[in-house]
Structure formats: C-alpha cells, structure tokens
Amino acid sequence: MLRGDITVAIRNAVMSELAEVGYGRLSIEAVARRAGVGKTAIYRRWSNKLEMVMEIISDVAERKVPLPDTGSFSGDLALLLLIVSTALKHRMASQIIPDLMAEAARNPQIAETLQRALRTHQQAVGEKLIGQAVARGELPEGTDPDVAVDLILGPLYWRLAVARQPIEDDYLEKFTTAVTAALRATV
Amino acid sequence: MLRGDITVAIRNAVMSELAEVGYGRLSIEAVARRAGVGKTAIYRRWSNKLEMVMEIISDVAERKVPLPDTGSFSGDLALLLLIVSTALKHRMASQIIPDLMAEAARNPQIAETLQRALRTHQQAVGEKLIGQAVARGELPEGTDPDVAVDLILGPLYWRLAVARQPIEDDYLEKFTTAVTAALRATV
DNA sequence: AAACGGCGGAACGCAACCGTTACGTCGTAG
DNA sequence: CTACGACGTAACGGTTGCGTTCCGCCGTTT
DSSP states (O other), X not given: OOOHHHHHHHXXXXXXXXXXXXXXXXXXXXXXXXXXXOHHHHHTTOSSHHHHHHHHHHHHHTSOOOOOOOSSHHXXXXXXXXXXXHHHHSHHHHHHHHHHXXXXXXXXXXXXXXXXXXXXXXXXHHHHHHHHHHHTTSSOTTOOHHHHHHHHHHHHHIIIXXXXXXXXXXXXXHHHHHHHHHHHTTO | OOOHHHHHHHHHHHHHHHHHHHHHHOOHHHHHHHHTOOHXXXXXXXXXXXXXHHHHHHHHHTSOOOOOOOSSHHHXXXXXXXXXXXXXXXXXXXXXXHHHHHHHTTOHXXXXXXXXXXXXXXXXHHHXXXXXXXXXXXXXXXXXXXXXXXXXXXXXXXXXXXXXXXOOTTHHHHHHHHHXXXXXXXX
C-alpha cells in the first residue's frame, strides 16, 4: 500500500514547482528533490509527468466553490467578484492558471481537462447567478448567462492575471455598477 | 556585416517556435534548425535565449496599432472589438501572448517588457477612445479610461485566449451594447 | 589578386533529465 | 518471527541542449 504522507508531499511539491517554474520546465527529479522523496516513489504512482500533473490538477480543480446567494443580484455579484479577485491574488492561481492555460494551447489533454473544469464552474456560476436574478426580476428574461460570465470574469482575470495591476478600493464597486448596467441592457 | 536575410529568417523562426513550443521549451538549436542557419549565426547576434527573444518581441510589440476614429463611440468600439478579436484569433497572438504572460510571472525582464508594451497600448487606446467619446458628450465626464479598457479587453481576451470559445455572429454586437451601457453608468 | 568576414557544419565538454533497474532498509500485516 | 512491499539511494544508457571553438567555403571590398 502506497504511503499517504508521501503522496501528499509529492502533490505539494508538484504545485510548488508548477508555480515556480511552470509545466514546461517541471521535472520529475526536481519534484522528487523538493518532496524529499525518491524518483521511484513518483513512478510508482504515475507513469509520467503529464499524467501526474493532470491527476493532481484535476483534483484541485474539481473542488467545488460555494455559489453566492445573498438575496439580491448586486449582492451576489459583489460577493462573486470578491471571491474571484481574492483567489486570483494568490500565487497558486495567478501563476499556475495562466501557465497551464498557455500549455493547454498546445497540449490537447491539458486543454480538455482545464476546459472541462472551467466550463463546469463557469456554467454553474452563470446559471445560478443569472437565473436567480432573472427570477427575481432584476435582469430581463433571456439574459445570456454565457455572455454575462465573460463580462464578469474577463475584466477581473485580465487585470489581475494579465495586466497584473492592483485593484484599488473603489474598483470593485465601480465595476459592479458597470456590470449591472451592462447586463440590464439586453445581453 | 551581418546578413539581413539571415536575421529575418531567425526572427521568423523564433516567432514560429514561440508559437509552437513556447518560451520555456524554445531552444537555440531548434531555432537554428528551423531557420536553416548555423547556431553561430545566432550567437553572433545575441548572446543568449532571453536576450534574443526579448529583442524580437519588443520589436513586434512596439509596432503601433491604428486607433479607431469613426466619428461615434459605438462605431469606435465596434471597430476596436473587431480589430482585437481578429488579432486574437491568429495563432501568433493567441499562443504567444498567454505563453509570455505566464513566463512573465517568473521572469522580471520579460514582465517589464510586456507590461510596458501592454500599458502603453492600453493607455493610448483608452485615452483616445474614451477621450473622444467624452468630448462628443457620449460618455459622462470623468469616465475612467482604465476601468473602461479592462471592461472592453478583458472579456474578449478571456473568451478568445483563456476559455477559447468561439465568438458567434451576434456576440460582438451584444457585447458592444453591454459595454456601452456599462460605461454610461458612472464608471 | 588578396584580405576580410559572415556563413554552415561539426564537434567539443558540460549539465540536466529521462525512465529503468538493483539493492538494502524498515515498518507493518499476518 | 517472518514475509511483504513501499521506501531512498545510486547508478544505468540515452537524449537534449547549452555556449564555444575550429574549419573550409564563398561573396564583397579593396
């Protein structure tokens, strides 16, 4: 039976290495060194780098995030923005996600895994958030959850993970107002 | 005197390799092979991989894009969205940019170069687009160009370069409406 | 005609990793 | 108490790339 503590050490080492050097430069030997573990322990669990990373990443990605339900659309939206922006401020998210996204552009298997995780979350959030708002009459019938989610997550991701500019105090507030207005306008 | 045609062949090879394998896995030897050139020709021009890539990328990034001026804000916006979305559909942009962005998260020199290019373009676009609209009275005084640009580019980048979902015919139209509404609302 | 210099090609020693194997240790299940 | 199996270590041959060097070729300049 494989030892659980060793597996945990390896998983942590993989996440750290991913954040530090990225998928492309991640080597099994470095993971073993960092985990304080023999290479054999790794090859006993996974047969190569891709399989290892995919299994570990899928696992993390599938952790469900709690969906907001504060009673009003603007409340839900503000909470969602807070959750996402907090998550994107952490190194694990802001380094690993763009790295894997770039990697996904040339590795179909990574792409598939990430897209599945992303789309699942995105749809869940979109449908719940928009569905609730439409049901409450806060947004017009026929609001497209797909476009709505792009409109909400896009700018946040852009600013935090791409442009890497800080979010000032009033940014989220302005942003909430703007997005609410955008969604009321026929999207 | 270094031969210009050789330099061009190398530059093209670098861009192609960047798109195909990314910065992390780009090797001088592969570039030389692809360009049909000796390694010596490369080392005669740049002293290492980072310097080579940075010089070539800066060069490309500094090409000015024409700024839209159609006479109306919605026209400008639609044109801008069209330009950006077309650019992001090309492999060079949709592969290389996310890749370098991810790389920038761990290489300060790359980060600095990209941020400079990005911020310059972003500010130019924002100030011109929003400035014109405010001057025409189409947007309220005090509209924040910074937030506006996030709101415009974010969703597009998210959808095309991150989520990698196609843009349907009516998407840009809906999106234009939404963004216009968003910006009119006090941003 | 001769000198110069950029060129491709080949090889160098060095380093990092790959995936695999053999070995000896140690904790635990039976 | 014994047997099993997961462990770390070390070494294997093979691959890839680094940055450098030397060579002979060839077009340009002088």
